[in-house]
Amino acid sequence: MRFYGLGGTVLALSLALGTHVVAAVAADEPKATDLIFEHKHLAKVEAGKVIDYKFNRTVTDPQILGQAFSDDITLKVVAEKEEGKKDLDLQIYTGDRARDLQKLEKFSINPVFAVYFSQAVSTFNQLAGGQVNYLQRSFSDGWLKAKVEPLKVDYNGKKIDCYRISMTPYVGDKYESKMQGWEGAKFEVIVSEEVPGEIVDLLATYHNRYPPAKLKLTERITLSGVTGLENPQ
Numbered sequence: 001m002r003f004y005g006l007g008g009t010v011l012a013l014s015l016a017l018g019t020h021v022v023a024a025v026a027a028d029e030p031k032a033t034d035l036i037f038e039h040k041h042l043a044k045v046e047a048g049k050v051i052d053y054k055f056n057r058t059v060t061d062p063q064i065l066g067q068a069f070s071d072d073i074t075l076k077v078v079a080e081k082e083e084g085k086k087d088l089d090l091q092i093y094t095g096d097r098a099r100d101l102q103k104l105e106k107f108s109i110n111p112v113f114a115v116y117f118s119q120a121v122s123t124f125n126q127l128a129g130g131q132v133n134y135l136q137r138s139f140s141d142g143w144l145k146a147k148v149e150p151l152k153v154d155y156n157g158k159k160i161d162c163y164r165i166s167m168t169p170y171v172g173d174k175y176e177s178k179m180q181g182w183e184g185a186k187f188e189v190i191v192s193e194e195v196p197g198e199i200v201d202l203l204a205t206y207h208n209r210y211p212p213a214k215l216k217l218t219e220r221i222t223l224s225g226v227t228g229l230e231n232p233q
Helices: 032-038 112-128 132-145
Strands: 050-059 069-080 086-092 102-107 147-155 158-167 186-191 199-207 216-223
Touching (some): 032 132, 032 158, 069 112, 086 112, 112 132, 112 186, 112 216, 132 158, 147 199
Antiparallel strands (some): 050 069, 069 086, 086 102, 147 158, 199 216
16 A cells, blocks of 8 residues: 655655565454554545544754644545545645645545654654665564554543554664664554544654663654543653
């Protein structure tokens, strides 16, 4: 699966998962790849529905890691198509940060996943260096061995059933020693069929293991109405 043209400077990220690779995953259900790549996340979302997300970036040292900020990401279902697919308007950020409005046709997977995936690889590349194509592939392959666990989350005042999917794709990488201490970056996705678009929370946490600074950066996309999520350690 490939996502293109999502938001200007955000990298277009290939998430092609070969069937021979997917077949190697254990038969336990649910699989991370099923929850993220096989679901029709938008099938139950009616035309005219606007889904709001909050983006938050936090840093321990703005001089080294850049400024923290919060902004909005908005996904609007413009029209319903065959087989549960939708035409969409995706607006990433507002005001001076706003990127060009993305008009997407016949999507069944929530494109906010692509925003998160692309931003995650871009941020890791800026911190750790390395070849973008290699980092993309390692990131994509990481979902094949990701941990999946059930949990409850507060959404609009009630508890809903979710799955948390987590991975550390660069730990143990053959180029780990060249990643300048950032190889422990952790990526977490929370999904639920009980929310529009199925995305509850998308979190990327970057820790640098070298003292004394102990640099840390987090980037998070959270569905409006979701509360009580744990802060990353």
